[in-house]
Amino acid sequence: MTLLFPPRSRPALIEAFTDPKGFGDQTLRDRRPDAIELLGGIPDPSVLPTAELAEATARVLARPGAPSLQYSRTEGIPALREWIAAREGVAVERVLITNGGFHGLAIAVQTVLERGDLVAVDNPVFPLFLRGLELADARVLPIRVGAEGLDIDALAAELRAGARPAAVYTVPEFHNPSQSSLPTARRRELVELAEKYGFVVFADDPYRELRFHGEPESLAPFHDSDHVIHVNTFTKTLGPGLRLGWIVLPERLIPDAVALRSRQDSHSSTFVQAVVAELLTGDVGVFDRVLGGARALYRARAHALAEALSASGSFDVTVPDGGLFLWPRLTDDSLDADRLAAAASAEGVEYQRGSFFPSGPGTDADRHLRLAYGDTSEELLVEAAARLARAVARQR
C-alpha cells in the first residue's frame, strides 16, 4: 500500500527535549572494573529499612479485601498524607503524593509554567531539573548560589531590573551540588519577592532529613506562603526505588495539580503508599530510627572523605552539615579539570565534574568536583581520595 501522506513531525512538547550532555551521559565512558563511583546521591542500602518494609508489606497484604491492590484517590491515601501533613505541619489537603521528588518537580513545572516562560534557577544547579524544565520549554535565568544558598540579593536585583520569572527553582538545604543552605531569614526574603512579583518558588528539599550537624532552617516561610511548592521525597531516606514522594501545595494550586495528575498516571501506587504508611504508623519510632542510622553513617563518610582530601593538599574542602555531596575545590587553579577527570577515571574513581553544573556564566563550578559519598564505605572513600591525589599529581 502506498504512503499517501508524509510522516508527521514530532509534537512541540517532544521537539523541545535536548540530548543529555555532561551530567547523565557518563554511562558511555569506559570504567575500570574496580572503579569507585561517587556519581549519584544514592542512599546506602545498609540504612534502608528492608526488613521492616517486608514486614509492613506482609501486614498490608493480609488485610481483608486487599485494599492496597485497588484503585485509590489521585491525591494519595489518607494514612500516608496524614502522617506527612503532621510531620510537615501543614493541612492534609495540601499534601499531594508523588512518584518521588523529580516527579514532584515535573508536576510543579507543568502546573505553573506556560510554555516558554522564564524560570530563575540556582547557578550552579542540579542539572536534571533543567531537563524537567524542558517539559515547558522554559527559558532559564541563572542566579548565583553562594555560601548561604541562592543569592537573594542577586535575584532581587534581576527583578528590579525587569526580569519577570514565572518561577524560581532552588535546593534550599544542602544545596546540590554546592552544599550550602538558605538561612531562614533569606527564605522569608525569597517568599516576599515571590509574593511581590507573582512568581512561584519551587523549593526542592530531598536532603533536609539528612542533617548531621547544626540546626535545621525553618520551613515556615515556605509553608506559610501561597507562592511556594515545597517538593519532598522518601528517596534519600527510605529508598529511591520506592518512587514515593510528596509536594506541599498552596491551596490555590491544588485543583490544577490534581487535574493534571489524574490525566497522566491517575495516582501513585496504592501498594507502595500502603506499605510505607504501614511502616511509618505501625511503629511510631521507625522513621526517626532510620534517620538516626543514616545521619550517623553519612556524617562519618563525609568526614572521612573531607579529611582525606584535605590532607592531600590538593583540595579546599568544607565538611557539609548534611546531605550526600561534597563539593571540594581544586587548590591549583592551573589544573585542567577535564583532563583531571580523565586521569581520575584511569586511576579508578568516577565523579561528576563541576563543569556539568553551571546554569550560566560567572561561577567557579568548573574548579570543583561533585563527590557523592552516600553509598561508599569510609575505607573506599579514603582510597578514592588517594586515587584523586594521584590523578592531581599526574597533572603537574
Added chain:
Amino acid sequence: MTLLFPPRSRPALIEAFTDPKGFGDQTLRDRRPDAIELLGGIPDPSVLPTAELAEATARVLARPGAPSLQYSRTEGIPALREWIAAREGVAVERVLITNGGFHGLAIAVQTVLERGDLVAVDNPVFPLFLRGLELADARVLPIRVGAEGLDIDALAAELRAGARPAAVYTVPEFHNPSQSSLPTARRRELVELAEKYGFVVFADDPYRELRFHGEPESLAPFHDSDHVIHVNTFTKTLGPGLRLGWIVLPERLIPDAVALRSRQDSHSSTFVQAVVAELLTGDVGVFDRVLGGARALYRARAHALAEALSASGSFDVTVPDGGLFLWPRLTDDSLDADRLAAAASAEGVEYQRGSFFPSGPGTDADRHLRLAYGDTSEELLVEAAARLARAVARQR
C-alpha cells in the same frame, strides 16, 4: 508588601482541562448504605495473588544490597521487560513499563499528538480516555463501535472524505462499554489504514487476558506494524493498586516516549517492578493460575447477572466472551433512562448510565446500562438484577 503584578493566567495545558461530568461524578450522589455498586472494572480481591505477592516481596527485599530500593532505568527493569516481551512475542526493546494502563495511554497521547490534533475514537467510548486526550487539547472524531468492535468501514469512509486524524483510539478486545471485540481481519484493515494515512493506533487492551469464552483475536497485526502503540496493564489481573502496566511501542517512537517519561517521573517503582517480576518468574505457572481463577469467577458472575436480567424481560442481554462489563439494552424504548438510574439508586443499585459513554451522536448508548460485575458475588448480582427489575417496573 504590595502586589505589583496581576496574577498569572493558568498554563494552556491546564486551561484545556474540563470538569468531569457524567462518568466519574457519581461520588456526589447519595447512596443507600446497602447499595450494590456495579460502577467500575474492579478485579475481585479473592482472585488477586496477595499471599504470593507478600512472599515475592520478602524474597526481593532479602536480596543483598536491596536493589529493588534503588534507582533503575526509565524503560523498566530487565527481568520484568523480558517476561512481558516473551509473553507478547515482541523484542524486549519495544516494551516500556508504565504506571498502569491509563498512564500508558497518557504517554501515547503526549508522545504522538500535537496540541489540537484530531483523534478518531470509539463511539461509545471509555470516557476517561477523553480526559486523557485533554493533555493534548485534542479534537475528537467519533467512530461507531458495533458488534465487531470499531467500525473500520466507517473509519475508512471518514478518511476517504478527508478526515486526517493523528491517532485512532480503540479498545479492541471486550470493548468498554459495549463488550464487542475487533476480529483479526479487521485489525489488519485498521493497521493498513494507519500505515496508509499516517496515523497511530492506540490499542487499549486491559481486558485481553480475561477471556472466558472463545478464542483470542490475534495481536500480530498490532505488533507487526510501526503504526500501533499497544497499551496493556497488570491492573485487571494482579491489581489496580500496583499501578503497573506496559506499552509495546514501534521502534521509531521509543526514544521520544523514553525522553518524555524521563522528564516526568523518571521510572516506575523499582520495588513494584521487582516484586511483580519475582512473582512471575519465581513460580513459572503462577500468572496462568491467577488467570484461571479469575476467568472462572468472572464467567460465573457474567452468566449469573446476564441470566437474571434476561429472565426479568426488561433487558436484551448478550453474555460477554470476557472482561468485566455487561452492556444490557432496555427492551422498552419508552423508558426514561435517567429516571431509571435514579429509581435504581433508590432501590439500591448503582451503575454507569449508557448516556455517559457516547463520544458523538448516532448511538443507542443511552438505551444501555454499563454493569461491572467483577467484584460483586453472584448472589448480590442476582439481587442487583431484581432491584433493577423493580426500578423498571416503577417506571411503567
